Amino acid sequence: MHPSPVFSAYRDGAPPPDVALAALGLTRTFGRGEGAVHAVAGLDLELTAGSFTAVIGPSGSGKSTLLHLLAGLDEPTSGLVRLGRTELNTLDENALTALRRDQMGFVLQDFSLLPALTVAENIDLPFSLGLDPARRDARWRDHLIGALGLAGLLGRRPGQLSGGQQQRVAVVRALAHRPAVVFADEPTGNLDLATGRRLLSLLRGLAAEQRVTVVIVTHDVAAAALADRVIVLSDGIVARDIAIAGTTSAEDLAAIVVAAGGDR
Amino acid sequence: MTAEASTSEASTSEASTSEASTGEGNAGGRRTAGWCVALGAANTTFILVVTGLLEGRLERVFTGGGVGPGAFAVLTLLRVTFLIIALVVSTVVTTNAYGIVAAGQARLIALRRLLGAPASAERRRLVRQAMRQAVPLSLLAAVVSGLACLPMVNALLASSHTPGASLGDLAGTVPAVAVGLAVHLACVRWAVTRGYAPVLAQGPVVALRVADDPGHLSAGHGEDGRRPASRWVRICVGIAAGTGALALAAAVVTPYAVLPGLVAGGFAAAALLGSADRVVSGLVRGLTRFARAGGDLDIAGRRIRQNALRSSRAALAVAAGVCVVTMLAVASATAMSTADGYFAASAGLVSQIDGIVLAGGVMISMTALTSALGVITTISHGLRLRHREIALLRVLGQTPRQTRRMIRAEAGLLSGGAVLLGLALGVAYGWFGAQLLLSEASHRPVLVPVIPVPVLLAAAAAAAALTWLASAWPARQALRRTPIRAYLDA
Numbered sequence: 001m002h003p004s005p006v007f008s009a010y011r012d013g014a015p016p017p018d019v020a021l022a023a024l025g026l027t028r029t030f031g032r033g034e035g036a037v038h039a040v041a042g043l044d045l046e047l048t049a050g051s052f053t054a055v056i057g058p059s060g061s062g063k064s065t066l067l068h069l070l071a072g073l074d075e076p077t078s079g080l081v082r083l084g085r086t087e088l089n090t091l092d093e094n095a096l097t098a099l100r101r102d103q104m105g106f107v108l109q110d111f112s113l114l115p116a117l118t119v120a121e122n123i124d125l126p127f128s129l130g131l132d133p134a135r136r137d138a139r140w141r142d143h144l145i146g147a148l149g150l151a152g153l154l155g156r157r158p159g160q161l162s163g164g165q166q167q168r169v170a171v172v173r174a175l176a177h178r179p180a181v182v183f184a185d186e187p188t189g190n191l192d193l194a195t196g197r198r199l200l201s202l203l204r205g206l207a208a209e210q211r212v213t214v215v216i217v218t219h220d221v222a223a224a225a226l227a228d229r230v231i232v233l234s235d236g237i238v239a240r241d242i243a244i245a246g247t248t249s250a251e252d253l254a255a256i257v258v259a260a261g262g263d264r
Numbered sequence: 265m266t267a268e269a270s271t272s273e274a275s276t277s278e279a280s281t282s283e284a285s286t287g288e289g290n291a292g293g294r295r296t297a298g299w300c301v302a303l304g305a306a307n308t309t310f311i312l313v314v315t316g317l318l319e320g321r322l323e324r325v326f327t328g329g330g331v332g333p334g335a336f337a338v339l340t341l342l343r344v345t346f347l348i349i350a351l352v353v354s355t356v357v358t359t360n361a362y363g364i365v366a367a368g369q370a371r372l373i374a375l376r377r378l379l380g381a382p383a384s385a386e387r388r389r390l391v392r393q394a395m396r397q398a399v400p401l402s403l404l405a406a407v408v409s410g411l412a413c414l415p416m417v418n419a420l421l422a423s424s425h426t427p428g429a430s431l432g433d434l435a436g437t438v439p440a441v442a443v444g445l446a447v448h449l450a451c452v453r454w455a456v457t458r459g460y461a462p463v464l465a466q467g468p469v470v471a472l473r474v475a476d477d478p479g480h481l482s483a484g485h486g487e488d489g490r491r492p493a494s495r496w497v498r499i500c501v502g503i504a505a506g507t508g509a510l511a512l513a514a515a516v517v518t519p520y521a522v523l524p525g526l527v528a529g530g531f532a533a534a535a536l537l538g539s540a541d542r543v544v545s546g547l548v549r550g551l552t553r554f555a556r557a558g559g560d561l562d563i564a565g566r567r568i569r570q571n572a573l574r575s576s577r578a579a580l581a582v583a584a585g586v587c588v589v590t591m592l593a594v595a596s597a598t599a600m601s602t603a604d605g606y607f608a609a610s611a612g613l614v615s616q617i618d619g620i621v622l623a624g625g626v627m628i629s630m631t632a633l634t635s636a637l638g639v640i641t642t643i644s645h646g647l648r649l650r651h652r653e654i655a656l657l658r659v660l661g662q663t664p665r666q667t668r669r670m671i672r673a674e675a676g677l678l679s680g681g682a683v684l685l686g687l688a689l690g691v692a693y694g695w696f697g698a699q700l701l702l703s704e705a706s707h708r709p710v711l712v713p714v715i716p717v718p719v720l721l722a723a724a725a726a727a728a729a730l731t732w733l734a735s736a737w738p739a740r741q742a743l744r745r746t747p748i749r750a751y752l753d754a
Binding site for chain 1: 662
């Protein structure tokens, strides 16, 4: 465990205004007794607004579980997650869902599109699920569609797209309503190198210019090296917390990750 | 290297987890399919044994000798008619059940094919597997159902002071039951092949798709149901129209017009089965437009049309149940009004109609039960196949309230369309049957169909309630876990 002095300072009070997302003593255990697996084991973390964080670590280190917990998609076994001043575990299912829909955007690890809907309808799905129509921003949506090369594909169905194209549709859907926090699980996993880099620089730009808090989970050290901060997870806890200087190369990062036990 | 090893280890365990969950879903699906098969066998046996035991005895009940070809012929016709209806309903329900089992196994089957199993060998293996379950189940169901018939028939006969049937009489029905069961099992075999066909047609590459909706696979290729009617559907419509017209013309002079009538009815039903996805899509599209609601209904309507084939089978089960009840109600009401008006003095005809309605009612109840089971299994299992999709909607911001509303809207649209279809078909078939059987006896070229509104409303309400109930439990199941657990484990 890593008790955080920052946390103890505001444990009972309001968080500093620039902390967008915080986790305190976050634990998620699967199974019981002997066979119990502690995917996330008492983790403390805070992410400032407008930061771009990459979570990296070996398979089974709890990266995806952490992302799900931070996004309020899964319930922690213990501990809590705060989005701004709101503690997620105090909300009922309806309120939590509405908060997720309004404030967050996700890119799941696989092609999470509805086969019955066209690309355009998949992108607008959060709006048909009750997102405030005032949040629609046609110009921003078109910009994203153009930037990710989906302009000619809006009328197609997911079954007619490649894996990479489906992934990009999921990204546009996650960003179209300008969420405050964006979570992406292996967002570049299905993309070619050039498209992957384009997506990462788009996310970087969002963080730097629009103060969107971006958290990605990745296996790719080169992708992680483009973030402001890299969290190396090991056995469900933070093994290393690295602020990336502009000069940190992917090789340097890989060396740090290996040294931190991130490669087993 | 070690990282790679642990990655592959993790993915292997992931694969086996998903396989285990697929297997579990299949166990449920197979159990359901088993129930459908058993109920179909029980129903077939029931109809054959009841009519077999009544044969010869019922003629004494019917005092109106000289009316038409006599109770014996009527009973034979009734027996064949109800048997065909029962077989069609049970085949539809069974096809659907195996379609769902197949959809749950889609990736596993694709994986086996990817690793070298040819489609034909897979088909044989799956059919063998299904029949190994179906044969003993059918035999067991037939024995139970046959034994249960005896006291039931004796109670019926006792009320009309006719000597009861013995175990020896029951044994006498065995040859007919054996033939009936053989036909039933042939229908099951066909249903299994049809059920697995879309999945086997998909090709091994499906195994490589990380996250396709397995339910989607059972949709076949009929997206939105906009597909030209196949040639054999058109042929069936042609034969049905021809023989139907012939039967109607012949009905004026002989009640044996029922025979071409049965052929017409059978081909019309086959044409409907063949084009059910289009018919149901059209109905649902119409209802969505009629309801003029956006959001939930719109997504629900799209889902139904996207999965036109599977949805239409669920709808057909509802429609078949409503249809058989409506058919009997309309036929008997029409027959009664004919008898009341023109044969007030002929107690024989009234008594004959009473007997037919009673025997028919008993036999129809089993068929209605089969279709009820079909509705419940299709809707609930279909929703289970879609847990992942429902979970995804929740991940993207659908509240539990919206999820429940969406599932209800979908079930409502489907049962609404199916009830309308069933009522329309039932009225048509009921009138057709009454016309063919009674036109000559009543000396009326055209019988006016009588529609017993309360009975039909009750049938429609029962079907709607059943659909509603069938969607309530899976909706609860779908919402039981956190969105991401539901998504990942689906």
